[in-house]
Ligand SMILES: Nc1ncnc2c1ncn2[C@@H]1O[C@H](COP(=O)(O)OP(=O)(O)OP(=O)(O)O)[C@@H](O)[C@H]1O
C-alpha cells in the first residue's frame with residue numbers, strides 16, 4: 030500500500046476521537062515525516078489528545094499563526110490503513126455521526142497504544158514433583174502433549190484450581206515459556222480433512238467463484254443445519270491462500286466458542302477473536318496484529334468490522350438476519366449493511382449467510398444486486414423438523430401452568446427416548462408483572478414506563494430498561510396486605526419451576542443472561558448441552574442462534590405469539606426468523622426433530638408458514654406488504670428520538686424540531702408522538718419518524734434540517750437513527 034508522505038506539507042489534518050464535526054489542522058514539527066493514518070498526540074485546549082493524521086483536510090482555512098504543533102508521533106503503533114480512514118468517513122456520513130465518534134470505535138483498544146506485554150504460559154517438561162497428588166496427575170495428563178498452555182486454560186482442562194498449576198511451576202515440573210498468540214500458528218489450507226456433500230461442494234464452488242475477485246455480495250441461503258459454515262470455510266480458505274485477511278462476523282458472542290472449535294477442526298489453528306468479553310490486553314494484541322497484517326483470520330462481534338484491516342479479502346456475516354447486528358448506542362449502525370459498504374469500498378467480497386435471510390437481502394437478490402446460493406436440505410441424513418402449532422384455546426394448560434398437555438406429552442416421550450428437549454421463551458426472569466391480589470397494586474419502575482420483572486433466582490424485582498431493582502417485599506406497599514403479591518405470566522424461571530415439578534428427575538439448564546455471569550460460563554454451559562449433560566434446556570433468545578446440539582429432538586415454543594403483537598414494521602419477519610431458527614435447533618443429526626409452537630392464533634400467517642414450512646409464501650406476502658406500505662427496503666426510515674427529564678420540555682422541543690422540517694418531495698416527517706416506552710431512566714421520550722422514498726437522499730435532508738432546527742439545550746437530547754430497528 031502506498032502512503033504518500035506529508036513532509037512537504039507544513040500542516041496536516043488530525044481527526045480526534047471526539048464528537049467533533051471535522052479534523053483540525055496542526056503544524057508538522059520540523060524534519061518530521063507523517064502519513065495519513067499515523068497516530069499522533071496533539072494539544073487540544075489545555076489537554077493533550079491522541080488522534081489520527083487524516084487523509085482529507087477540514088476544508089477550512091485557518092490562520093497559520095494560530096495553529097498548534099503536533100506534540101508527538103506513535104511510531105511503533107501500526108497506522109490506520111487508508112481504507113479505514115475512508116470507511117470512517119463513509120460510516121459517519123451514512124449514520125449522521127461525527128467522524129470522530131466512528132474513529133473512537135476504531136481505536137477502542139487502549140492497550141494497542143502501549144508496548145505489548147509478554148505473556149507467559151506453561152509447558153510440561155520438568156521432572157515429576159516429589160509429592161504427586163491426583164490433582165497434579167490430572168494436570169500432567171492434560172499437559173502431556175507438550176504444548177504451551179495458558180495457566181487458566183490448563184487449570185480448566187484438568188479441573189483444578191490455579192494454585193495447583195502454580196505449585197507445579199514451583200516444583201519445576203511445569204516450565205514457564207512465552208505464550209504464542211493464536212495468529213502465530215499457520216493454517217492448514219489444503220482442505221485435506223474436509224469432505225463436503227455434493228450439495229455443499231457445488232455451493233462452495235459457486236461461492237469461491239463469486240468471491241475470487243473483488244466486491245460481490247452473495248447470499249448463502251441454506252436451511253438450518255445445511256452446513257453453510259463448511260461452505261463458506263472454502264471461501265475463507267481461498268482468501269487466506271492469497272495471503273489476505275478474512276473476517277467472520279457473528280451476531281452474538283455466545284456463538285463464537287463453538288465456532289472457534291470448528292475453525293480449529295477445519296484449519297488446524299484458531300482465528301483471532303474480537304468481542305467485548307475479552308480482556309483489554311488481548312484486545313490490544315489483536316488490534317495490533319490485525320493492523321500489521323499478522324492476524325489473517327478474525328472472528329468477532331459487529332465491532333470487529335471496525336478493526337484496522339489493511340488487506341481484507343473476505344467478509345462473512347453469519348446469521349445475517351440477526352437483530353444483534355444493529356448497534357443502538359453511541360454510533361447507531363447496522364453492521365450487516367456496513368459490512369456491505371466496507372466490502373464495496375475495499376473491493377472485497379461479502380458473504381451473507383442465513384437460514385432465514387432478511388427481507389432486505391431477499392429483495393436485493395430479486396433485484397439482481399446480490400447473488401444467491403441455496404442449500405435446500407440438511408447435511409447428511411438429517412431432515413428438517415416437523416412443526417406443529419398447539420392451539421391454546423383448544424388444549425389450554427391447567428390453571429397456574431404454562432405448558433399445554435400436548436407439549437408436556439412430547440417432552441415426556443423425548444425424555445423416555447433419552448433425548449433432549451428445549452423450551453423457548455423470550456422472557457427473562459420469573460414473571461413479567463407482579464400485582465397485589467387485595468388492592469390491585471402493580472409494581473412499576475419508578476424511572477421507566479415499565480413493570481418490574483420478578484427474578485426469583487436473584488430474589489428481586491427488576492426493571493429491564495434501567496436496571497433498578499428492589500427486594501421482593503413481604504407485604505403490599507399500597508394496602509399493606511401480607512402474602513397478597515401474585516406473579517402474572519411466565520418468564521423462563523417460572524417455566525423451569527414447572528418443569529422441575531413435572532419432571533423432577535430431569536437435568537435442567539436455564540440459558541438466560543441472568544443465570545450466566547460471563548462469556549466463559551456461557552461457553553461452558555453450551556458445551557455441557559452439546560455433550561448431552563442436560564435433558565431439558567429452558568432458554569431465551571440466547572438459545573435460538575446458530576447452536577448445534579446433536580442430541581436435541583424437541584423444541585417447544587412456550588409463547589409463539591409474543592413477538593407478533595408488537596407495533597414494529599418487522600414484527601412478522603422477526604417472529605418468523607426467530608421461530609424458524611429456534612425450531613431449527615431440533616433434529617440436526619441422527620434424531621428426527623420436532624417443533625411445537627403454543628399459540629392463541631394458529632391461523633396467523635406467520636404461524637401457518639412455519640407449520641407448513643412454506644418460507645416462500647411468507648416472504649412473498651411480507652415483501653408485498655412492505656412494498657405497498659413503502660416500508661424498508663422499498664422506502665427508507667430514520668427515527669429521531671428526543672428526550673428530557675421534563676415532559677413538557679421534551680414535547681415542546683420535539684414539536685419545534687418537527688416544525689423546522691423543510692418541505693421535500695418524497696420525504697415525509699411523522700410525529701412527534703410519545704414513544705411507546707414513554708419514560709426510560711426518568712427521561713421522557715418523543716419520537717419523530719422520517720419516511721422517504723428509496724431514491725431520496727435521506728441523510729442529506731436530515732443534515733440540512735437539523736442544521737437549521739433549534740439545538741438541544743439544557744438536558745435535552747436528540748438522537749438520529751438511520752434505518753432504525755427499534756421503535757419503542
Ligand atoms: N462437510 C461436512 N463434514 C462434516 N460435518 C459437517 C459437514 N457439513 C456440515 N457438517 C455438520 O453438520 C452440522 C450442521 O452444520 P452447520 O452448523 O454449518 O449448519 P448451518 O447451515 O450453519 O445451520 P444453522 O443455520 O442452523 O446454524 C454441524 O454439526 C456440522 O459440523
Ligand SMILES: [Zn+2]
Nearest residue numbers: 474477492495
Ligand atoms: Zn426502569
